[in-house]
Amino acid sequence: MQPATVHAAHALFAQLGHVALPLIAALTYDTPLDIRMVPGAAALICVPPTVSRQPASIWVAAADHEALLALLGQGGWPPARWYVCQPEQRALLESCLGCAHGPGRDELLFVAHGGSALPHPLVRPLALADVQQVQLDPCGLSPTALRHWIWRGWRFFGAVESGRLLCHALAAYPLAQSDEIAAVFTAPEARGRGLATAVVAAIRADIHGRGRFARYLVRRNNHASVRIANRLGMQLVATISEISPSIV
Numbered sequence: 001m002q003p004a005t006v007h008a009a010h011a012l013f014a015q016l017g018h019v020a021l022p023l024i025a026a027l028t029y030d031t032p033l034d035i036r037m038v039p040g041a042a043a044l045i046c047v048p049p050t051v052s053r054q055p056a057s058i059w060v061a062a063a064d065h066e067a068l069l070a071l072l073g074q075g076g077w078p079p080a081r082w083y084v085c086q087p088e089q090r091a092l093l094e095s096c097l098g099c100a101h102g103p104g105r106d107e108l109l110f111v112a113h114g115g116s117a118l119p120h121p122l123v124r125p126l127a128l129a130d131v132q133q134v135q136l137d138p139c140g141l142s143p144t145a146l147r148h149w150i151w152r153g154w155r156f157f158g159a160v161e162s163g164r165l166l167c168h169a170l171a172a173y174p175l176a177q178s179d180e181i182a183a184v185f186t187a188p189e190a191r192g193r194g195l196a197t198a199v200v201a202a203i204r205a206d207i208h209g210r211g212r213f214a215r216y217l218v219r220r221n222n223h224a225s226v227r228i229a230n231r232l233g234m235q236l237v238a239t240i241s242e243i244s245p246s247i248v
Contacts, residue, residue: 093243109217
């Protein structure tokens with residue numbers, strides 16, 4: 001891809017605000033093959049992993065219906081799963097593709113520009129020394145995975161009780177002055193104790209303390225994670241809808 005095209009795509013995404021964060025993430029962390037643009041609209045075509053049999057993914061953003069129609073009118077699109085983060089453009093995309101999205105597969109993007117931690121006696125950051133000192137099995141986490149996350153510079157928080165990890169999350173995937181609150185998991189034996197809320201709040205406060213804002217991406221039907229976002233007052237900024245026509 002030409003640097004000028006990538007720059008132009010970023011400029012469009014910046015105009016759209018937080019709703020375009022998933023597209024910036026795809027451009028940064030996926031494997032972009034091509035960017036197609038018309039004035040006011042862009043489509044990012046990403047190839048699947050080489051070991052995957054999944055089709056390509058196409059992420060679409062547009063300032064208005066006219067721009068989206070002009071973009072889709074280029075034709076020659078590969079078989080793909082399409083993703084759109086703008087509800088006002090989703091219906092038009094569904095009509096053009098001849099396929100409706102599955103609401104159960106929607107993902108919700110929340111952001112938090114501030115917020116304090118919820119003091120909890122079990123919640124703390126974990127470092128490399130904890131790989132050998134904390135029992136990770138309750139969360140099904142391997143020492144290799146924890147080392148990998150920490151070596152990447154990602155910040156890992158957990159709820160540790162009697163030397164056992166009961167809940168964890170991390171601040172990862174830095175993007176546009178934000179970090180994603182990712183890998184949130186609570187051991188089955190420890191659910192219902194509010195640990196995930198406390199861990200997520202700790203990471204949110206850590207991100208804010210470093211002058212950044214937090215992103216939190218959850219599946220719509222993951223009701224526990226949605227409750228955490230709402231309980232902590234995070235702002236819903238985008239709904240990512242997948243549209244998977246059999247023939248594009």
